[in-house]
Structures are given as C-alpha cells and as structure tokens.
Amino acid sequence: MSKSQRELSLLKSVVRKSDRKIAMIVMDGIGGYRSLERPTTELEAARTPALDRLAKRASLGRTIPAVPGMTVGSGPGHLALFGYDPTEPEHQIGRGVLEAVGVDYPLGPNEIAARGNFVTLDANGDIRDRRAGRLASEEGIRVCERMQAAVSEPIEGVMVRVLPVKEYRFCLVLTGDGLSSALLDTDPQREGVPPLAPRGTDDSVSTRRTMTIFAIAITRMLAAIRDEIHANGFTLRGFSCDPGLESLTSRWGIRAAAIASYPLYRGVAKLVGMDPIATGGTLVDEFRAMFNIWNDYDFIYLHIKKTDSTGEDGDREAKIAAIEEADRFIDQLGDRTKEVIVIAGDHSTPPQMRGHSFHPVPLLIASPVCDVDEATRYTERECCRGSLGLMRACEVMQLAIAHSGRLDKFGA
C-alpha cells in the first residue's frame, strides 16, 4: 500500500455524516504567470468583484497538479482535484476510456475502448491530413455509421461498436471476454506515412487475440469508407479499459454530481462516480442546473472551459474576458456562507505559452470553518501568501471534505 493510499484509508476510517454542501468550480487552465513584459496575470488584470468578495472570507493557496514541474492534461488534472493521485499506476486512465464515458457509453468490465481520429489518406495510403479536413460533426456521424455497418457481425464472438464523438473524433469499443488493452497506438504521429498496424506490448494470448480482432475490424471498416473524400482512413489511440476507480460515494459517503458539457470532463467525473447532469451547455444553463440540483447532492462539480481555450489560443484579452464572464456567474455563490465553495483549476494555461503549463494553480476554499486570510482577491500572488500553502492537487478533495464537517477525529 502506498503512502497516499494509507493516508486515504485512515481518512476513510473517520468519515462521518454532514449536511454541508460542497460546490467545486473548476476554471480550466486558470493559472497564469507574470513576466517583466506582462507585469500582471490575467486573473490580476480581470475585474472580478465576485471572486474578490469570496477571497475576503476564504483561505487561499496553490495546487501542484501532479508533481513539481509536470504539465498535465485535463484528465490527470481533474482526477487530482477529485482526490485521485494521477501519478498512481491504478489511476492512469486511457484516452479510449475517456472518450467512451464522455459520450455516455456505459463501459463495462469486459470492454476495451480506443480513441479514433479520422484522417485523409492519399493514393499510397499515407496520411495527408491528420484531422481529415477538420471534418464536421455531422459528417463524422455519417462516416461512423458506414463503419458500424461494416462490423455489425461479431468477430470471433467480439462485438465492435463505433461511437461518434465530435468532428473528426470517434470511439471504438470492443465487447467480449478475455480481451487485452495492452496495445500500442496506430497513430504514427506524423503525416506522409500510413497508419500503423495494431501491435501488442506483451505476447500474451489475450493480447494477440485482441490484436487480431482489431486488425480484422480495421480492414473491414477501411474498406467501407474507401470512397470518402476527407475521412477515408483513421488512427486509433489509447487502447484501455475502465480502471475501476473507487467512487466518491464509497470513499466519502457523498452524492456527487458533475456539470460539464465537454465529454472529457464529464467522463472523468463519471469514472469517480459522479452523476452527469445534462444542461444546454452555456454557463447560464450550467449555473442554473447547479442551483436546481443543490438539494439533491452533497458535492457538485461545475466545469468552466473558456479560461483554458483562450489561454491555449494565446489570447490574453479573451482569457481576461472569460474570467470576467465566469465571475459574473460565481457571484451567485457569494452568499452561500454555510456551505463549502472551492474555486480551483486543473492546471495553468498561460497565454504566453499557448498551452498547459507546470505553474501552480490558484486555489480558494470558503467555508464556515475556514481560516480567513488577509486576501482581497483570488490571484496567483494572493494565493501565494494564503494559509493553505502550496499543496498537491490530490489533497484538495480531502480538505474540502474536512471543511464540510465529514471527518471525525483520528486517534485518542
């Protein structure tokens, strides 16, 4: 048992009931950094009256998403915030599984999922366009249906399902006994070469059998889309099966809900046992949904995407605007002083870097028992001085649980 597993099992041994709710608002990629040329971060430059008001009654700190220096994707970043150390081997989630649960496919224990990307192949079978001419979602659905028709018959007793995801992305699911996920990506990661054949990472019977079945399925599906102009080929990545994570309900005795419109976030949330709540997808819908279900859940996670996508575009002004927009919604949480409010990010996305980064992420916890810092704003600098200190993101959840009154005393 690893140290963090041991610590968790001690925490679980003292869990008790409480009525205090926890709302965890994840502003994706919220963190940024100052440079001499840009002496304010986006959080500092934004007008954020609601976050300022929360900060004045909260404890602040910063999270390291996984390990110091490591830049994480949204999957590990979110897993950590939900309390699952993304560096533990049993917490590694394959891309295929994320896609499957993201489109609400109820992945079972005897299933293997892979993420598919449509590509455009040239006359030699080499990849000419890795995104199949930025295929529209409707087109993706149509091509998926053609592929599905080609594999409607089971292969050696194994069912094959083709699930459209979004644009040029789809998900392939194999259902059957004795399958293995020990397969390497077929994506060669560049253009001008053909997709790779599926290869195993071990030589077991189940891996070899799974390889064969994928090879047969791939041949049949390729034949079915040979005449497509853009999506006449595909690559497969992240062969994986459900990691069987302990649910938040089993761990903390809480009913948990997720309000996230992007598949990946909803997928991670479902893997840890949250109920996905369907919404129209705008912030208006999402915050309305949160208050609608407020009495039905102990823990509600709400995801805000735009703070990340604007950072990835390198668009500082748009990120500032995204923060200010989020702030107007967060304002509705301001007077919930009897509950636990967590404002966090899964990682930083500084516009200067046009992508995720390793910089620690600002964290805020407001609760009836929080130590009120001397902060006046939720910014990188104020969080740097906060009483929560610099902590691992995978410890945020247990702190939120503690603030909600759900942890009894350990030891005499």
Next chain:
Amino acid sequence: MSKSQRELSLLKSVVRKSDRKIAMIVMDGIGGYRSLERPTTELEAARTPALDRLAKRASLGRTIPAVPGMTVGSGPGHLALFGYDPTEPEHQIGRGVLEAVGVDYPLGPNEIAARGNFVTLDANGDIRDRRAGRLASEEGIRVCERMQAAVSEPIEGVMVRVLPVKEYRFCLVLTGDGLSSALLDTDPQREGVPPLAPRGTDDSVSTRRTMTIFAIAITRMLAAIRDEIHANGFTLRGFSCDPGLESLTSRWGIRAAAIASYPLYRGVAKLVGMDPIATGGTLVDEFRAMFNIWNDYDFIYLHIKKTDSTGEDGDREAKIAAIEEADRFIDQLGDRTKEVIVIAGDHSTPPQMRGHSFHPVPLLIASPVCDVDEATRYTERECCRGSLGLMRACEVMQLAIAHSGRLDKFGA
C-alpha cells in the same frame, strides 16, 4: 522501507554529538482560525510579550499534524511532534497501551493492555450510565481493588492486573506468553444495551485463547462489584501491546525527559523513550522541574494542557488567558539564546469548533542558527509567512535536532 523511513535512516547515519539543549514546549491545541465574526485568533488577541520576544529571534512556520484535512487526537499529534509519522501502521498506539504507560506501568513485550471504563448497569444488565455517575478517583481505586482481589489467581497461567487511572477509568493488563491483541472493544458506544463480549478480529489460536481468558476475568471481576451502586459494570477498549517504537536515544543519541502531568502525554513520551519527570502538576512546578533537570538531559518536552481544554469548552476568553499564563512561564526561556527552543502544538483547537480541528498549527524554532524571520509575534498569520513554511509535524523533531547541531553533512 517507506520514504519517511528511508529519510530517517539517512538522517541517523549522520548523527553526531552536540551539547546544545532542546526544549520543546507543546501548547496543546494552540492553533485557531479567524472568521469574519472573530477577526483575531486567540494567539492574536492574547498579550504575549515572551512569545513576541522569542518570535523576533526565531524562524516560524506551521505544521500539518498528520495529513491535510485530518483532525488528530493528542496521541497521534504528539507522536508526530516527536518524529514518528502517525500514519505509519507501526506507529499506531492502542488506547490500552497509552493508559498503561500513562500510569507508569512498565509494559513488557508479553503483555496486553486494555482501557477500562466503569459503567452503571441496570437490573437487566444494560448500560444506564457510561461514566458510572462520574465516579470519583478514590472510588475508582477502591472498586479496582475489589476487582483485583477477584483475579488474584492466574488464569491459565496468565496474570491479570487492574490499574486505576483516574475517575471512572482504569487499565487492565494481561501478562503471559502467546497472547494476542486482536480483540474488539466491548464498549457498545451507547446506553440501554449490555457491554459486548470480547470478540477476536482473527481466528488464531492465540486470539481465541486471549478471548477466553478475558471472558473468565470479566466474569470474576463483574461478580466482585455486583453490589456497587455506580460502578457495577465496565467496558474494555483499545486492546493493544507495546508497539516497540525506536527510542529517541537510539535515533538521535539524546537523553530525553518529559514533563507532563496528564497520563496520555506522559505515556506517549515514555513510548519513545523519554524519562517521565514527576512534578506537582502546576505550570510553576513543571517549569521549575525543567530548569532543575536542564543539565541532565539533551531534550526536554514540556506539555501545557489548558490551551486545549479551554478551546474544547468553546471558551475563547479562557483560551486567551491560558495562552497569557503560559507566556509568563515561557518568559523564563527567553534568554536561553544558546539553546534550541521549539514552541509547537499537537493540533489546533479553535473555540469556534469546541474541539480539535484540521487547521495547521503555529510553529516556532529559536536557535543560534535559525533564520530570523521578520516576525514580531507567534501567531497563525505570522507563522503563515514564516521561513519554515507549511510542513508535516513529523519533520519538526529532525529540524530541532538539526538546529541543535547534531546532524553532520550527508554526502561529499
């Protein structure tokens, strides 16, 4: 070997001699928190000229007693301050052992201890009062003597000892070969039901044998106190044996003494090899004792209880007064600038919560080699800014040892 064990063994490999003394003053439950309604903590509100003077020449920081979010009892809280990670399985100490060593019983490796609570049973044998009418200590001693007389003969070669502790509490010790501590509490944790029979957590020969011996002893002792008005029954909890912790002397080469009048604290100190020093029990006695033995020991731990009990009572003013009282005694340490002075707490006890809490605990280390922070006071806020940072409590001891000059360089 766990990470912390590995780190400790490296530290031990570079231990050297030094004459510098370490005084560790543990103000039980010292930490508190600010809220909007109470914008100062008790440490901030108290007049503490001695602590202020110390703070001006010290390094400050904060400790997490066990893991973030976890509220600990005084046992794990103290173990951590003495350098033993309370989350390690081999550092878990049963309640029975704590009671036994707390009343200065020299527990041996072939002994099992349990904590006993006298209860009042009604005519049906159900528990009517879980504290036996808040039995006086003299009464407890008398009833213990009656029980001891009933088990003066060994049972299957196993000796049974009944040790009075305080008020309605006693300690039961079994001495003999091949005993097991794998037994569940007989305390049903509520009134209106009878005490439970002793049951094993495994089915081994030694557990079944120990169960039988306890059952016989319980029957004989109950018969002996049947006619008591208040203490006509009892429950047993925390069956346990000496965990065999490495002593501070073996670990750091120091002679260590404990000045603590409450059994639990003296008990934990003895388990890590400190000599318990008998005192009259007041702070006057305790500080006098500390200076009396100053030249005979390298490390002296002194425990101050009232900062915790006032917090548990929810009495902010009393906690402030307890801090101010402690401060007047700590004043005597102020001019010991050549030694290491550690001011710490085993956990926080905010009056707002009327109990222990998970909030980090203020820490101060003054020594001839400490980095003098810009602090002017020993408070939560100043400690938040301190150069020691936010650390696990089980690392305080090795820092104190380092400040005392007892750690040589590691590596070339």
